[in-house]
Amino acid sequence: MNIKRTDIDALNALLTLTVEKADYQEQVDKLLADYRKTANIPGFRKGHVPASLIRKKYRTPILVEEINKMIQQQLNEYITKEELELLGNPLPKAQEDINWEADDFTFEFELGIAPQFDVDVKGKKTITHYEIKTDDDTLNRQIDRIREQYGKLIAKDTVAEGDQITGVFRNDDEGINSDATFKTDKIKGKTNLKKFVGSKVGDTIELKTKGLFEDDHDLMNFLKVEHDKAHGLDIKVTFEITEVNERELAEMNQEFFDKLFGPGVISSKEELMERLREDAGRQFSQQTDQKLLTDVTEGLIENTKFDLPADFLKRWIANSGENPMTEEEAAAEYERSEKGLRYQLIESKILKTNPDLQLKFEELKDYSRTQIKAQMAQYGHTDATDEEIDGVVARIMQNQEEVKRMSEQLQNEKMLQFFKDNAKLKKKELTYEEFIKEAYES
Structure with missing residues (x-):
């Protein structure tokens, strides 16, 4: 088998593989002889089917399979021997109907060549390396959260700042009827907080969702609305208070320490x-x-x-999966994966050097x-x-x-x-x- 490489540019090449009759004839003849020994064809005893009939029936599929095997083997050996750094895999060029009765065959494969470049890890731009300080104030707040978690709830009738409130949000027009539990520190703004503080179990409060909580994601969780709807949601809701609890912090004693760490x-x-x-x-x-x-x-x-062999990579993406992609789909996939491919090449270069x-x-x-x-x-x-x-x-x-x-x-x-x-x-x-x-x- 003869392999010829033609460089189109620094990133693209074409391999032309010429398969001659001498390359495959002996193996194809051997396989046809083996088929003749085992073939079950009506009207003939096993092992006595005419060689001409076996050849007519099985030569083409055997030839196609053997040539495909040879091509894959020779491609791999050539790429290894020449130490080619490829992107994707060799991409066969489409051919019109192949005459499998011919003696010699020619196949062409497109190659995407990895670019040559240098990596400057130090670079010109300074990158911030953050270090988070764990000051005493931060640790004390964390301890308070832990003590709260391990503390106990004390039922109350009236809401005060810092309490945990349970109730039901409702808006019939929007189909909202949602149970929710939250602390008053989730509420945004003094005006909204005043509506809660001093209210009692059984009271119903009228509220506007816009600016109700510090984080719009809380609307999604508490009102059970979709993420996109929660952002900027501006409707009226009622909130019926069904339960008020004050969480008493756990005492910092040995029992508390043992619960945490043994x-x-x-x-x-x-x-x-x-x-x-x-x-x-x-x-x-x-x-x-x-x-x-x-x-x-x-x-x-x-x-x-x-630079990357972008056109080749798009064609390769379009044809490498189980289901072929359209040009538009392949182009979109290339755009999504380009940065990742670039970093793979950069990392590979760093590892190599x-x-x-x-x-x-x-x-x-x-x-x-x-x-x-x-x-x-x-x-x-x-x-x-x-x-x-x-x-x-x-x-x-x-x-x-x-x-x-x-x-x-x-x-x-x-x-x-x-x-x-x-x-x-x-x-x-x-x-x-x-x-x-x-x-x-x-």
Whole structure:
């Protein structure tokens, strides 16, 4: 088989494969002879069907299958030998009806070539690396929320600020008849709050939904309306108060500490604050790390300039799935996936030029071992032997989905540390509320 490559430009090429009779004849003749031995055709004894009839009946499907096998094998060998970095897979060019009675055949395949480029991780633009501070005020508010959660409800007749109210929202025209429970701190504005404070169980309050709650999503939850309808909803509703409760905070005693962390683990407010500070630090670092990874990724995509064989990729997308797409559908899918493809190429380039970032099997096993020990400790099993842990690790390493999941997780962690060490970062310390506002709401 002869393979000829024609470069159209730096990102597109055409492979022409010529299959000659000598390439396939011996194998096709062998398979036809095997068919003749086993074929069951009415009017003939097994093994005595005329060779001409076998050839007429089976030669074309056998030939097509064998040539397809040869093409796939030769394509893979050629791509490997030439060390071609492709995007997508070779895309066969459409041909008119092929004359399978001919001796020689020619097939053409389009190739999308991966672009050549350099990656500057440091870049020109400084990226903010957030650090969330866990100050005492934040921790005290968290402790109050926990004490409230573990406290008890005291029934009341009259609403006061801070109380928990249960009732029914109604609007017959809109079909609203919804039970809801919320604290008064959910209510927005002094005017609305005054309508609740001083009301009694059994009272019905007339309200306007616009500006009723601090968050419009509360309308969706409390009135049971759709998300899009909740935003900017401006109708009148009534609210019948059916229950009022004051939540008494749990006492900060040993019983309370034991409920949180187990007997004897924590024995004072100071120890509780330190434990919450550590837990918050871990939780916050996960969020700030994810934000950093997102920002660095977007920065690399924006600043690493290279072209893609877009027309080829759209044709490949249109024809690579189980169900072919229209040109419009393929173009839309390409637009959705382009940024992801660009980052895959950038990450691949970083891994290629930084071999230490590439995962090793023993490294993955050690990571799995650490994960298992942490999970066991979380459930109180802190005295597991090395033999027990190694047994769990061995089972995990036989599960392809688990191995894939952990590989992606570990690779992300290594890439994150690489960016922390090499990207142009500036640290910024703020509270959690400030972080959410600046990082996600601005």
